[in-house]
Amino acid sequence: MLEAQSYEVAIGITYEYIYVKSSNVDQISKATFLFLHGFPSSFHCWRHQIEYFSKQGYGCLAPNMMGYGKTYSPLDKDEYKTKTMVEHLIALLDHLGLDKVVVVGHDWGVRPASRFVLYYPERTLGLVLISVGYRPPAKLDLDQALVISKKAIGYEMLGYWKFFDSDDAATIMENNADSFIDLAFTSEPIQWKTDLAPLGKIREWIENGKKANQASYMTEDDYKTFRQYIVVGMQPKLNWYKSAITNVDWNDEMSLDPTIKRPTLYIGGTKDYICLIQAFATQKQYITDLKVIELEACHWIMEEKPDDVNQVINEWIKGIL
Template identity: 35%
Template structure:
C-alpha cells in the first residue's frame, strides 16, 4: 500500500474513514554534568478500514516503532540558538533534578513541549527551537531522565512511564502552564503516548516523529516474541539491538568505541542499520571492531563534537535504562495502571513518518497505528529521511508542524 506524502487532517470514525493525501531557579546550561530517497508519490485517495488497521497494529509490529534511536544532547556552553539565561533546573516531586530550556510564550501564543529520545539531549531540537522561538511560541525542552543536565539514576525502575510523566507534569506546574502541545521523537514518543494516557487534560494535542503512538498493551508482549514476529514480517531483527543495550556493561562498550557508535547512529546510508545495527549482536560487533563509515552530512563536525562530549561526560548508564525497562517486564507491568478510558487519544494527533527508517519502520506500520490512535483528527506527513528527521529535514518538519499547530486554532 502506498501512502501519500501529505495527508489532510483525517477525521476518524467508528467504522471506517477515507484519507485524501496530497503529498524555580535559573542556571547556566549543564549538559556536561556527570552522574548525580524516495520521491513523494502523487496525490492519491486511500480507503482504509479500522479492522484492517487494527490487524496490523495488534500484530505487535508497533514495537518496531519504539526502537528508534535519537541523537545526543550537547553543549558545553549553550550553542546557538539556545540562550544560556533561559535554562532552568527543577527538583521534581520525587527528588530528581530536571534540566530544561524554558522560553515564555508571546501573548496569545501557545507553549510547545519537545521530548527527545535515545541517545539525545535537548540539543536535538536545536532547529525547532530556533524556528518556533522566533515565531513567539513558548518552549519547554527538557533533558530527559538520564541525559545532559538531568539526574541520571542507575535503577531502571525509576524510568518507567508513570514516574517520568509525573516529572514532566511537575515541570508544567512549576512554569504555571496549564496546557501545551507536546512533540516527541524516539523514546520521547513513548513519553508523549503516556502523557496522553495519564494526563490528557494537560495537552492540547500530540505530535509523534518517526516513532508513533504506543498503545498501553505494547510492552505486554515478551521481547523474544516481538523479535520473532517482526523478523517474520520484515525479514530481519529490527529490535535486536535492544538486547545489547540491556546487557551488563553495554554503556561502557559504547563509550569505549564512541566514534564508531556515532557513525552508525547518524548515517546517510540508513540501510546499514538493517545489517549492522538492528540484528542480535550486530551493533556490538560493529562498534567493538571500531568500524568507521562516513558520518551523516546533516550534522556538522562541530555539532557532532558537542553531542559526543555530552555523553563522554554523562555516560550511557542512565540512557540504556530506557531499553532495559522495555526489554524486560518493568514497562509492561507499569502500563497496566493506565485507565482503560485513556487508551485512545481524544485530542488531535500529528504523525511524521520517516520512509528510510528501517529500525522503527514508521511507514506504513506506525502510520497505521497513528490512524487508529485518536478519535479526533489525525494529520499525517511522510518524509524521505532516516530516523533523525528533525535534524535531516528541519525545514520540512518545522513547516509542517507550524501548519498543523496553526490549524488547531489555539492562539488567542
C-alpha cells in the same frame, strides 16, 4: 544555544531544561511546545524547532530527559517509569506557570509524550509524534517481537535491544563512542538495516571500531555535543531499553484507556529502517484525530529536514488551535 536551567521536580530529582516563554500577539498568548527527545540524544536535538517556533512567538520547553545531562540519572532501571516521568513534567509545567502544552516526542520521547496525553489530556492541546508512532499500553515480549519482525521484513528490527540490555554495553559504547556515533548518524541510513538492527551486528560493529561517513546535516559542533552526552555515562540512557524489556510500566498502564483524544500529528521517515512507518499502521484505531505525514528522511527527521518538519508542524498547529 539557550542557557539551560534546572528545577527540582520532586525531592532529590532535578530536571535540566531550556525554556523560551511565549510572546503575546494582539493580547493573545501563543501556545507552548513541550519537546521530548529520545535516545541517545538531548534537548540539543530540538535546536532548529526552538529557533523557528520561538521566532513566531510560540513558547518552547525542552527538558533533558532522565539519564541525560544534569537531569536525574539513576542507575536503577525500575526508576524509569513513564508515569513518574509524566509527573515530573507536570511539576515542571506548574513551576513555569504553563497550563496546556503541545507535546512533541521523538524516538523514546514518544513514550512519555503519548502517555502524557493519556494521563493528563486536560493539560494538552495536541500531540506530535516524530519517527515513532503511537503504541497503546501492552506487554512487550522482545524475543517474540524479534521472531515476528524477522519473518515479516527479513531482519530483526529490534535486535540491537539485546546488545543494549547486556551488562557490558554501556562500557563498550563509552570506550568506542566515535564508532557508535558513526553508525547512529551514518550518511547511509540503509546501514541500520544491515549493521544496527540484526542480532549481534551492533556489538560486532562497535567492538571492531568500524567507521562510516557521518551525515552532513549535523555540524562538527553538533557531533561534539552528541559525543559529550555519550562519554559521560551510557547506563542511565540504556535503562530506557531495560525498563521497557522488563515491562516496568505495565502495572501503571494495564487499566489505562488507550484512546488518544487530542489532535495528533505523526511524521515518519521513509528511510528509517528501524521505526518503519508501516509498523505504526494500527495507531489510527486509537487516535480520534490523526494526521500522517511521510518525509523522505532517516530516523533523525527534525535534524535532517528541519524546514520540512517545522512547516508541517506549523500548518498542523494552525489548524488545531
